Amino acid sequence: MNHSPPLGLAALEQAVRRDLEMLNLPAKDWVPRRPGVRDVVVVGAGMNGIAAAGALKLKGIRNIEVLEAAAAGQEGPWVTYARMETLRSPKNLTGPCFGIPSLTYRAWHEASFGLDAWNALYKIPNQDWQDYLGWLQRMLRLPIRHGVTMKSIQPADGLLRVVTDSGEPILARRVVLATGRGAVGGMFWPGFVPEEMRPHLAAHTNDMIDFAALRGKSLAVIGAGPSALDNAAVAMINGAASADVYVRRKVLPQINKGRGTGSAYHHGWGELPDEDRWQVMTYIQDLQAPPPHETVHRVMRLGVNIHLDMPTASVRREGDKVVMRFADGSERVHDFLIVGTGFLVDMDRVPELSAFAPHIARWADRYVPPPELVRHDLAAFPYLGAGFELLPRDLGAPPELKQIHLLNYGAHTSFGGIASDIPAVAIAGERVALAILRGLFREDFAKLREELEAFDEPELESTPFFVPRS
CATH class of the missing domain: 3.50.50.60 (FAD/NAD(P)-binding domain)
Incomplete structure (x- = not known):
């Protein structure tokens, strides 16, 4: 029997660098800088934070910062309170790979342990998944600050002021909250338990x-x-x-009906009419997994x-x-x-968003289901825009509210499992990055137009048809 030795991470990392070079990634840093202002602050360096920050950087949005409360290697639930032996999803998950084969979990696993180990693998051990995510952070050179906790987000004259536990204020044009399942209300504690x-x-x-x-x-x-x-x-x-x-x-x-929602759902769910989204969500929820x-x-x-x-x-x-x-x-x-009673969804119980909470649109504000489909827990979820952005429920909402993107469990009713489950993490990161790119491009178009007009690289200088400028 022929055994395939591990490729080795050094060789894989060389392949990653070559793939990025061949794809001209990351793209040119194109966003005009504003002194003292980050274009995007991503809160959370787990898999969703990596997906968002990586997609932004590859698209040329590089003036970003990632804040992570945990120490390196402790991000997310995988080696803390996720107490299963392996991930619950199939091993062929690509991870937040941005469409690049050398950045997939499989590539990392084969390089680390060999092809035979991959073939023998049933499901991914938690620690291996954690190690893979840490490797992605390093390969993408994401600007992560560990041990930093976000305490609040406040409107600041068209910007967002992110205040950390040290009291440090960070001004940002956009904030992505990649803060996991308990980030929109905390753990649900039943009333019958003191x-x-x-x-x-x-x-x-x-x-x-x-x-x-x-x-x-x-x-x-x-x-x-x-x-x-x-x-x-x-x-x-x-x-x-x-x-x-x-x-x-x-x-x-x-039956886990959620596993029946494949990539078409992940890509298309957010564009469905509210009625269809609600009916599918209640169908899956009522059956439970x-x-x-x-x-x-x-x-x-x-x-x-x-x-x-x-x-x-x-x-x-x-x-x-x-x-x-x-x-x-x-x-x-x-x-x-x-x-084991899961998580609560209540935007009024998210202390970091207290300046915005009364103005955040919930599903209850935007859609009234037929009586037989009333589900108060689903109605409490925030009603998000196409790029996971918060939307206003009233005319008094701060305009900066739309500059906050919820790439966490708060997106569940609006987008299904795309922002809280592993299979769709790459799609979620791509969606939020594109939304931010379009917003920044629109806001900076006047400056970008000036740069276009100033672009002056004569194409025909080496030919007989070159006409020097007078």
Whole structure:
């Protein structure tokens, strides 16, 4: 049997440089500079931030800055609160590769581990995906500042003032918020679980949890989504005595309809009439997605107990114990509770956007569905423009509102999974970059026209037909 040794990252990186050179990328830096002003600030250096910043740079919009709160190698959820063993998507995801084969995940994997390793791979391990994204940051030479947290965005006479945790103000013409799933309202904490139980007796699946402290203890988990099951699995791996998952449904969802929305949906969803977008979104949401079969096998292998048709009615604390009361009146006692109830969408709970929040259009402001399709959670999502930009709900909205682009979970109702799931990340980055390019070009057209008129490179100077200027 012939084995293919790894190509090596050095050779791949040379191929990347050659590909970019052959494609004349990045494009010429064409945006007229404004002293003290960034053309774009991208908040978040995870996969969406890379997709946006990379697409902008390749299009010649280079006066950009990427702010990332986490340390290098910790961006996004992949090695923090995403507790699955591998990504949930197929391995043949291209990643934010900008249409360049040498920048795909597969190219990186084969160069790092060899073709045989690629052929044997089932799904991408989280750490490998994180390492690949870090490699993309380096190959694209993205101007990232780690350890910087955005605190607020404020209107500033046609610009946006981004204020960081150090108090530093950064003026920008556009801001892209590539800030993940919890960035438009935070984690959803159910009202029947007392908030004061957190963090000593309860946590959300997206909290940083000390699983070692659960060794020998009894764990309860609410919800049967992938994150809920993955947290139960990690607890058992770390020595929990037991893990019981309580599910309100009698039967788990069976088909992930979201996987039936391919590239045509990713490209075309934003151009559909509101009625069609709403109908598809409610259809997918009502059916819900099952946990991946790998996750189910994992928790079964580890001895996690899944209890269907056991909706939680209330939770209370008794001493150092968690008492779960269910809809049928029965109760069970555990040492710790993990809540897997997803994320809240509420633009009024996004502190960074408090200066704009009252004026941000929601779906409830723009579309009234028929009574049978009313979904208040979907109606709370912001109603975004074609380039993921916020739109005004009233005449008093600051004009700068449209200069903020939501490349995060806030785009879900407007664009489907394009801005929150891996398969469409490159398409999302391209869409937002093109929208920003068109906006900057329009705003700077007078200056660009002057540059055009000043362009003076005589083509025929070396020929007999050259006419010198008088």
